[in-house]
Amino acid sequence: MKFGVIVFPGSNCDHDAYHVISKHVGQPVSFIWHRETDLAEYDALIIPGGFSYGDYLRVGALASFSPVMSSVKEFAARGGLVLGICNGFQILCESGLLPGALMRNRDLHFVCQHVRVRVENADTPFTNELRRGQILSMPVAHADGNYTCDDETLEELQREDRIIFRYCDAEGRTTPEANPNGARDSIAGICNRGRNVVGLMPHPERACEDLLGSSDGRGLFHSLAATLALASEH
Amino acid sequence: MKAKVYVTLKPGVLDPQGKAIRNSVGLMGYGGIADVRQGKYFEIALDASLDSERARETAERMAREVLANPVIEDYRVEIEG
Numbered sequence: 001m002k003f004g005v006i007v008f009p010g011s012n013c014d015h016d017a018y019h020v021i022s023k024h025v026g027q028p029v030s031f032i033w034h035r036e037t038d039l040a041e042y043d044a045l046i047i048p049g050g051f052s053y054g055d056y057l058r059v060g061a062l063a064s065f066s067p068v069m070s071s072v073k074e075f076a077a078r079g080g081l082v083l084g085i086c087n088g089f090q091i092l093c094e095s096g097l098l099p100g101a102l103m104r105n106r107d108l109h110f111v112c113q114h115v116r117v118r119v120e121n122a123d124t125p126f127t128n129e130l131r132r133g134q135i136l137s138m139p140v141a142h143a144d145g146n147y148t149c150d151d152e153t154l155e156e157l158q159r160e161d162r163i164i165f166r167y168c169d170a171e172g173r174t175t176p177e178a179n180p181n182g183a184r185d186s187i188a189g190i191c192n193r194g195r196n197v198v199g200l201m202p203h204p205e206r207a208c209e210d211l212l213g214s215s216d217g218r219g220l221f222h223s224l225a226a227t228l229a230l231a232s233e234h
Numbered sequence: 235m236k237a238k239v240y241v242t243l244k245p246g247v248l249d250p251q252g253k254a255i256r257n258s259v260g261l262m263g264y265g266g267i268a269d270v271r272q273g274k275y276f277e278i279a280l281d282a283s284l285d286s287e288r289a290r291e292t293a294e295r296m297a298r299e300v301l302a303n304p305v306i307e308d309y310r311v312e313i314e315g
Contacts, residue, residue, distance in 0.1 A: 057300075057301070058303055061300075061303070065300070093305075094303065099305075100305060101303055101305040101306045103247075103248070103250075103306060104250050104251060105250070106248075106250055107250070108250050108251065108254055146248075146250075148247065148248070148305075148306060149305065150305075182248070182250075
């Protein structure tokens with residue numbers, strides 16, 4: 001089972017993701033520079049947070065045109081697991097691997113705080129060690145996390161159970177106050193139709209140690225590892 | 235030859251920056267401002283080897299594929315010179 005963490009100029013959560021895979025998941029992991037195109041040795045890819053290419057033009061836009069992303073598209077089309085966190089989520093939307101777009105936060109502030117999200121679908125390769133309705137505490141740190149899409153796409157995401165996480169309060173209610181950025185339908189994370197590509201704004205890799213205020217993020221990485229372990233048995 | 239590309243948010247897409255500008259000019263005393271929508275403007279210098287039809291084609295494709303995100307933005311291209 002081999003993990004890869006993609007590194008763009010301006011990525012800044014790449015080492016956090018690497019640390020979590022090597023220390024908490026206990027699996028081999030390598031960094032993948034944005035100019036590389038051979039992803040044959042990997043079973044799962046993480047597109048980390050940061051400010052790829054300075055977030056010039058639009059957040060995640062220039063990264064989506066990079067050489068490695070052409071290979072990521074092929075990797076995803078073959079069913080490979082791809083997790084995009086924060087800027088990684090923005091890149092996945094810009095590259096068309098996930099629908100919709102991430103816009104400037106409702107209140108124009110850079111939000112940097114712990115938020116709660118509710119697990120909406122525990123039947124994905126990224127959430128199968130979690131349970132539906134479970135509330136996770138994870139940090140967010142972004143200026144452009146305001147998820148938006150047209151009505152048709154929203155209806156499709158709802159109908160196909162592809163909204164994976166929603167922002168919520170301590171009781172699990174999705175209120176405007178619990179939504180840090182104004183995201184449509186309180187969406188914090190979604191998956192593609194094949195359920196092998198997930199993007200989310202909160203940072204599970206920064207919530208894997210109690211010392212950091214939460215270890216709720218481990219569930220995502222353990223789910224990924226459990227999925228891959230199961231796949232390798234077959 | 236020059237291509238000018240204007241990228242704007244689609245009607246109906248919330249524009250928090252435009253709203254903030256609207257609020258500020260309101261506070262500054264500008265009257266009669268109903269709404270402000272902000273966007274982006276690109277000037278692209280084109281090689282003299284392109285005729286105006288190819289220039290437009292190139293700029294249109296670049297606007298569609300790179301400069302604008304069709305999920306949330308519209309674009310308009312003008313060719314000059």
